Amino acid sequence: MLAETGALAETGDPARPYVLLDSQGIVAVPVMAFFAELRACARPAATIRSYGMDLLRWWRFLSGWGIAWDRATPVDARDFARWMQIAPKPVRAHWRRRASGEVQPVRSVRSAASVPNPVTGRAAPGHLYSVSTRAHCETVLRSFYAFHLEESTGPIINPFPAARERRPLPVEAGTPSRLSTGGRYRPSVPHRLPRRIPDDRFNELFAALRHNRDRALLAFWVSNGARASELLTSRQRDALPGEQLLGVIRKGTRAYQQLPSSPDAFVWLRLYQEEAWRAGVPRGAHEALWWTLRRPFRPLGYHAARAMLNRVNELLGSNWTLHDLRHTAAYRMARDPELALTDVQWVLGHAHLTTTQIYLPAGRDEIVEAVRAHHERQTRQAQLPSTSAAGYRPESLNDLFGGHL
Template sequence: MNDAPVRDLAALVVPRWGRLAETGDRYEPYRLLDPDDVIVEAVAVYFQELLAAGKAPSTVRSYGMDLLRWWRFLEAVGIPWDRATRVEARDFSRWIQLTVKPRRGQAPRKRSAPAAGAPNPVTGKPSSGPGYAPTTVAHSETVLRRFYNVHRDAGTGPLLNPFPLDLSRRSGRAHAHHNPMDGWKPERLGRYRPSLPQRIPRSIPDEWFNNLFAVLPSNRDRALVAFWISTGVRASELIGVRQCDVDPGQQLISVVRKGSRATQQVPASADAFVWLRLYQEEVHGKVPSGRRQPVWWTLRRPYRSLTYHGAHRMFERVNASLGADWTLHDLRHSAAARMVRDPQLTLSDVQWVLGHAHLSTTEVYLTPRREEVVAGVLAHHARQADKRSEPMPPPAAPGYNPASLNVLFGRTS
């Protein structure tokens, strides 16, 4: 470590090396290819490990993007993947926290220091800024540590993992001696894993949701948003619904949960099924029919099954028309906040609908929204101002007890 070269990360140019290609093959949904379109075997082996562990193709894609960034960094510093040391891991962790995320068709740029974005005038969310989000940085560290663990155990990678565990974690497992009555305390896993800010789920206020729903351009989009806001399922879970998964008679839809991959029926509002029926009438005879066919399709020819990224772009366009920056996941937060505020629903009911493994995860929705807190505090200031403007009562006449007069007239002492 002491003899390691000191890299000038500010002047480092990371090329757009290689790409992550989708194959359409369920046994190998994604491949990491070099600039000559040759498969990177080390990553292909890791992808097979993920699929054998039951990971979804979307998870493989997410892990593949982290590995692509790592391969591009190694290409810039001229180090093979199996010769990487903790110096490269440390420099990569520094670089990814300070670099500007490249946009499509643009070269990577640098920034001198991370700056907090200004809040959105509609939602109050701080802008994400030009760099990678802290969650993306933390996810990359976890993926790369697991990648090198697989190759270390197989004898095909470095003997020492370039992304080691934190010193406090080497002597024991995570959450050792955890009391089930207590919450889950966040523990630091990797040495180069950044600390993540504690975030409160943001929901869409009812009045703004009405405005958002009013500008949706099609019955398909209205049906999608109506299901998201009434069921609280994740965006990808609803996109994967097939025609046999819809039960209008009982107002139920079946979704495959992201984590457990279990199929679960969740209730939806009657309005959602009305919009779905209107959408189905529009596309009748235009898209394939069948119990195992997808429910959601693109709006333009040639008709293809709707993907998460297509739904995401649709919601981005709706946001742009309102000047907002809500996300599809905010619809899940909004549904959870609505259910939690209903006194007829228990917190366990909401936990079951959302598919949370721990009740403590659902408890975060008990936190009041920013708008509610701001309105309450402003009302408090108004009451304080009214008290200061009230005229002082005249002094008591001689012979009367002031305390008794305060009780008689209902005044505070």
């Protein structure tokens, strides 16, 4: 396991939200230049943080082997890709444990296999890096070195090369070759079905909530399909119960959009607001809509909202995520024959209709039930007595004997 040297520090400056610190605590200038390019391309701070975590992992790998970032070769990139396949993810202790100095045990590689959850049927995040994480990391590092290659500030060869040229089978003469646009060390990410929550499971999840704030949050997430972070950007002026609209700031474009929501969500919101205002939560059109439940009152953040759902998961023995609520809302809308798919695309904020179409196929639970029903029909069919002679079609015998068989 690599030593956790360096850090990705938040600056609080909107023009430079994050900086990467190396093992000596010095700001990595090449990464800072790359972040400046991303910011100039209107990439949000969340994207820069995601890229920074991948670059921090690469910086630690290079520091462990004593390799400078501009001296890395494709061999080093290949070793890094192999390392990510077998390296356990670092365990980050809770902030209370870090404050007390408690040591977190190291995970064993042998315990990497994750057992599917008995409630959701989905395996929890394993102890190894997932395929999607490895693919994202390879793409980020390849883009990082491509940027410095264009600026003539890095190595003359990108350590993370594009995939090798793939030639089709010689079926026809003169067939042009096909060049893959992916990275050579980028793993293939399997296609996954939408992670929707079945109606009965959602009712159990909703009933396990203890506060009206949490009930209002889930009611909005499952009705308007907003991302978890988007819903938390709403202000008190953005809730319009008379029109059943709630304004949010979109994650990618940062555009303001009013989303239609269910009447039940506004009922729970009103109950929560009455409790919050009596408790002393700031009241005003420009104030945040969602607040913590305990003093000192602070606007509710993403990690606090996820902790709320995790507490309910521990009670139910499940492992639902906040993004599952968005998938559930998208699945319900996309499967409604009276709702146009382009309308669903607008509500979800998808740039392409093909992204919305992934919610059209049946979900895992529906597929399982359909296959079970198929097996039951096959069993009943096998138990029925045969009424026709072997080798003759039943309709032919009915024509011959006048339908008396």
